Amino acid sequence: MFEGKNVVITGGSSGLGLAMGKELSARGAIVTLIARNREKLEMARTAIKNAGRPVHVFSSDVSRIESITETFKNIEDAVGSPDILINSAGILREGYFDELSVETFREVIETNYFGVLNSIKAALPSIIKQKGRIVNISSVAGLMGVFGYTTYCSSKFALVGLTESLRYEMNPLGVSVHLVCPSEFASPMTEHLNDTRTPENKAHTLTIPEYDIDTMVRDTIKGIKKGKFLIVPGKFCRLTVWGARHFPAITRFVSDLRISREFVDRL
Numbered sequence: 001m002f003e004g005k006n007v008v009i010t011g012g013s014s015g016l017g018l019a020m021g022k023e024l025s026a027r028g029a030i031v032t033l034i035a036r037n038r039e040k041l042e043m044a045r046t047a048i049k050n051a052g053r054p055v056h057v058f059s060s061d062v063s064r065i066e067s068i069t070e071t072f073k074n075i076e077d078a079v080g081s082p083d084i085l086i087n088s089a090g091i092l093r094e095g096y097f098d099e100l101s102v103e104t105f106r107e108v109i110e111t112n113y114f115g116v117l118n119s120i121k122a123a124l125p126s127i128i129k130q131k132g133r134i135v136n137i138s139s140v141a142g143l144m145g146v147f148g149y150t151t152y153c154s155s156k157f158a159l160v161g162l163t164e165s166l167r168y169e170m171n172p173l174g175v176s177v178h179l180v181c182p183s184e185f186a187s188p189m190t191e192h193l194n195d196t197r198t199p200e201n202k203a204h205t206l207t208i209p210e211y212d213i214d215t216m217v218r219d220t221i222k223g224i225k226k227g228k229f230l231i232v233p234g235k236f237c238r239l240t241v242w243g244a245r246h247f248p249a250i251t252r253f254v255s256d257l258r259i260s261r262e263f264v265d266r267l
């Protein structure tokens with residue numbers, strides 16, 4: 001499925017994007033990574049190359065439509081038409097709603113929602129031509145609300161709506177669309193989160209224990225191969241999502257209970 005395919009990964013210099021890049025490269029894909037920081041991109045290139053395959057890297061900001069459109073033109077010229085686009089670039093801002101500025105909301109939406117939208121817009125003609133695949137990395141926080149994640153959940157819920165609607169438009173064109181909703185896993189994004197996050201967020205989020213990144217990669221690839229639309233990596237996480245869908249009142253009760261144990265009355 002991946003042998004010889006052009007796979008472009010936004011957010012490919014770190015965490016899940018990089019781990020997917022390594023695995024798909026090992027499975028024979030021609031991997032192209034996009035992120036902003038050039039140094040991190042070069043380190044990622046070396047990490048994948050050491051496993052035996054060349055990799056292409058492009059520095060670009062997904063939240064800027066001109067930047068990402070230009071980048072996809074350059075990828076088309078230098079590497080060829082993308083067959084698979086994996087949108088993994090994302091940022092996390094956690095905190096109490098009353099302490100978060102509107103600018104922070106805009107920043108998160110610009111990256112996590114418009115960043116994906118911009119990348120799809122830029123890559124779409126090639127993806128349609130190739131009858132390819134779009135893989136959007138949202139989050140469990142795109143399926144259920146979380147204490148402290150008003151910014152993050154807003155962006156990831158929006159991404160879920162975009163992905164589900166886009167699937168209906170792409171299906172008749174032969175383009176597959178996948179929505180990946182992981183719970184918390186170990187990556188640079190979450191490395192220092194425990195130093196800064198609100199205690200309520202920690203208690204609520206870690207209702208589902210933190211996963212390792214290998215489980216995320218394995219289950220995501222398995223889901224893509226099976227042609228699944230919604231991919232929720234990790235058995236316990238899948239069970240939690242299923243429970244929240246069918247028994248939302250119980251989910252709210254358990255969440256409220258966990259949050260109340262850590263609640264800080266600041267207002």
Ligand SMILES: NC(=O)c1ccc[n+]([C@@H]2O[C@H](COP(=O)([O-])OP(=O)(O)OC[C@H]3O[C@@H](n4cnc5c(N)ncnc54)[C@H](OP(=O)(O)O)[C@@H]3O)[C@@H](O)[C@H]2O)c1
Pocket residue numbers: 010011012013014015016017034035036037038040060061062063087088089090091111115137138139140181182183184185186187188189190
């Ligand atoms: N880690 C978790 O627990 C978790 C759970 C659920 C979902 N997710 C989602 O999974 C995805 C990957 O997360 P991760 O943990 O692997 O994060 P990560 O290690 O922090 O990696 C994020 C990547 O996105 C890139 N990026 C950020 N803003 C960008 C921008 N404006 N333009 C281009 N690239 C940008 C970063 O590189 P530069 O900074 O150099 O641009 C980096 O390569 C994200 O969408 C995240 O929301 C993560």
